[in-house]
Structure formats: C-alpha cells, structure tokens
Amino acid sequence: MSGTTPTFPAGPQQELVEALQELHRAAGLLSFRKVSTQIRKRDDRLSEASHESVRSALKGIRMPRWETVHDIVVVLAGLCSPPRDEESETARFLPLWRATREGESGALKSFQELLNGGWGGEDGKWTPELVMGTMLNPFSAIQIHPSLAAPHEPLISEDDWVRAVQMQIEEQGAEHVLRLLLHMLKGDYVGAEEGAPYGYRDADREAMEAYEAFRYGCAEILRRLRAEPNLLAESIRAMRADETMDRDDRAEMLENESDLSLMREVMIVTPDTWDDVSEEAHHMIFGYLIKQISPVGRIGLPDAERFRITWRIPEPPAA
Template identity: 80%
Template sequence: MVLAGLCNPPRNEKSETARFLPLWRAIGEGESGALKSFQELVNSGWGGEDGKWTPELIMGILVNPFSAIEIHPSLAVPHEPLMSEDQWVHAMARFIEEQGIEHALRVLLHTLKGDYVGAEEGAPYGYRNPDREALEAHAAYRYGCQEILRRLGREPNLLAESIRAMRADDSMDREDRAEMLENESDLSLMREVMIVTPDTWDEVSEETHHMVFGYLIKEIGPVGPLGLPDAERFRIIWRIPESPAA
C-alpha cells in the first residue's frame, strides 16, 4: 500500500494489494499459494478483464461441473434453498471425510446430471415443496437402524427384553399396538424377527426391520438442524435404556 502511493503517478492501493498478495503467498506456499483465496475471488472476481487468461480463470473452468456434464434442467430453475451455504459446506465436508474425495465428487456429478433425491418426474427435489418431514423421517429411521445394530451386537438379550417392555407399555398408541399385534400374527415374519442379529440383518425383509425398530425404539426425535452429527440430530428413547457399561 505504501509503494502504491509512492508511484508516479500513484497506483490504486486496493488493486495493487490484490496483485501482490498471491505473489507473496507463492513464495511460502508454492504454486497453489499464487491462486486467489476464496475471499479474494469474492472481492475481486476471477480476473481476465484485460482479455488475458489468469490461473483463476483456468481453475474456474476446470472445477465447474458445467464444463464436464450437461446439468439437468430441473437443477437450473430458481428455487427456495433448503439450507444455508455454510450448512451445505459442512455437510459436504463430512461426506468427503467419511466417503473419500473421489466418491464425493462422482456423487456430486451424478446428482447434477439429474439423479437425485426426489427426482421423480414433475417433482424435482427442492423446487416443489418436497415433503421435508418424510425426508427427515427416513434419515431418522436409517440412524435408528444403525444404532439398533450397534446395540444388538453388544447386548444379545436386548430384543427379547424390548419385546417384553413394549407389551408392558400402557402408554403405547392403540393403533400402533393393533398394528404390531397384527404383524405378530404372521408366523414367517416373526421367525425372521427372532433370528435378527447384525450378521443376519441384510438377509431378512424390510418388514422385519420395521418390526425390530418398533420393538427396540419407543421414540426418535425431535429432529435437529441439518449439519449436526447424527447423534445430536436424532434423540432416541429406547424401550430398554442403554447402560453406561454397555
């Protein structure tokens, strides 16, 4: 900034600072440091106003999915966002951490090509008031099943104890109890329920999964904000509370 003011004629301090910062970073960080930071991109753009290619312009073309695929038209219409940008970034960071960067990027491109949650024709996800409660219920169910498998692996008698606790629960909704009793009349279904372990979970039917879920979990919710860890998003009330020792 001092040198810009000493030039004859004086140069613009803001533009000169923006020009020098990447050069300064490149000394310590190498080639990657020479690129503009995210905030510098926000403040001063990609460059190229003088008709010359900048490293940022080239990077922008390479990272833009539009350069590699034809983005599905339903993803390009104005819509009401379901979450903030910070929440999306946090969720993607966790996804990359858990699944790996290559998997995450391939899933992102696959999504942009039109195969995404709620992509049924005429009801694109996020653009026609999707049933958010249904999506949250599905996420809660998946987390509950994950926790059920964890507990079944550690507590062999948990299922039998939970069934006894459910039958002794006077606060259980009458319709829920009637549905459970009706399901229990299906002997083939109950045979599957009785053999459920973490090892056999993928071999039994989805109806069996729902039965076991109802036996072990009394309530799950309320659902916390998107972006929180699952253990904080979904509060489980077990029919048999988990002991600290387990």
C-alpha cells in the first residue's frame, strides 16, 4: 500500500482533512493504531474504527463516514494539551464533514444548531453563519420603520407565520414574498395609519405618544412666545371665556390658579426663563395656550406632520 498522501484541490474535502491533521498534531501525532485502540475503549463510540480507517481519514485517502470522524475527533480532543472540549470540537467538525457531502449549504448550521450554539465569531473571525445572518437581516438592506418596534400582542404563533410564508412562497414565488416583506418593513403595512402594527395600542405606547405630543407642543409654545410677547395673557383670557371648556378641565384650572406660587411662575415665563420654572408651570401654560393637540400621522413622521395643534389664539398668518 502506498504511503503517498493524496493532494486535493481547495475545497471542503481538503478543509476537513487539514482540520483532522491539525487536531492529530495537537494530540501528539499518536499512531493510528493507538487512536483506534482509544476509540474502542469508549462506551459512547459510534464506530469500530480500525487503525486503517483512522489512517485513511487522517491521510485523506478516502472520505470517512461521520461516525468515524466523530470518534477520531472525540479521542484526539481529549488527548490535546490542554484538552479540548469534546462537544465543541465535534460541533466544529460536523459542518466540515457535511460540506464534503452537500457543498456550501452543508457547512451552514441548521436553525436548531444556531439556537444551541449561536452564530460563532467569538474569535473575531467571520463564520459562514455570520455572513448569512448579515445578508438575511432586513436591517442590513433598509431603514425599518420605527413603528414596527412598538410592543404588540402577536396575532399568530411563529410556527404559523413560518408556514404561512412558506405557503405564499409556493404560490407566489420567493421574490414576490421577499419584496413584499421589505415593503412592509419600510412602513406600508396593514394598520400603518394607526401608527402601530395592525392598529394595536398599549399603555406604554400611548404614554410615550402623549409625552411626545407634550414635548412638541412646548417647543411650538416657545416659538410663538418669542414672536408674540402678549400671547400668554391673551390665551388666559380666551381660556376663561371658553364656554365649551370641559367642566373637569375648568375645575382643575381654578384649583391650579389658587396656588399663588405656581401662578407667579406662570406669569413670569418667557422663552429665556422657560427652563427655570417647574414642570407644573409648563403644563399650566400648555393648557392656557393649546386647546387640543391630536395625533394625525403615524409614528416616524416629523412632529409637524404627526400632530395637529388647535390654539386658543389662532396663529397669525405668515408675513
């Protein structure tokens, strides 16, 4: 039998053989017979690998079965100095072996393997899974609409979603479904006009929207106060004269006005002193100047398009 080691063109078979030979060297280049003996001593072995089977695998003479590769790797990993983790090494070799049978697709981890072992790359090197994950992630291709990050109750399970997409791909074709998915992720989805997926709302989102409306309203108040020094006094008079004002809102206004220290803060407010007064004063001024502020556009639009302000004193037309 010839002792010549065959040479392979670059590809999966060469990568597997080189990885096995590296592991063999790290374990001290034990004889093929000793490796075979160590395999036969293990109760968890998958094969009855003879010394000739070990030699053929390590020399790359013929492609071994996975059971043989598994047992060689497990034995050699434990004989390295320091010992290598058997599970990690077998997990590393399985894609290499699969690639010799299935090509590039065989080298990629299955979905369950990704769940169990992650994407890899902890050593700073790009794995095939990292490349695949980057390419498949829509974030890499488009600006995903911010409203799609809103918390919401799923309408269907993940498994049902996968089955539904598979069925659409079978009926409509992969390109149609993928382009439609990207289109929806950019913001044109069912329920988009309500500002959240399928119009779903929750308390956290509503509280955030109220805060964003208040912040925008305050910015607009400051803009008008800079241009209209008498706006606050005129708005107070308009609010007190408003016969359509809700009874509870009027009662709250009168209660606030009975707090003399709060009223002093309100009456001295200018754009320059805005940050020096309390949040209670900001809310009171907001109520004096703004009769209503309503969301009219979806999340992600500029504030001026997203909210509509009804002023107690209409804004004068631009010159």
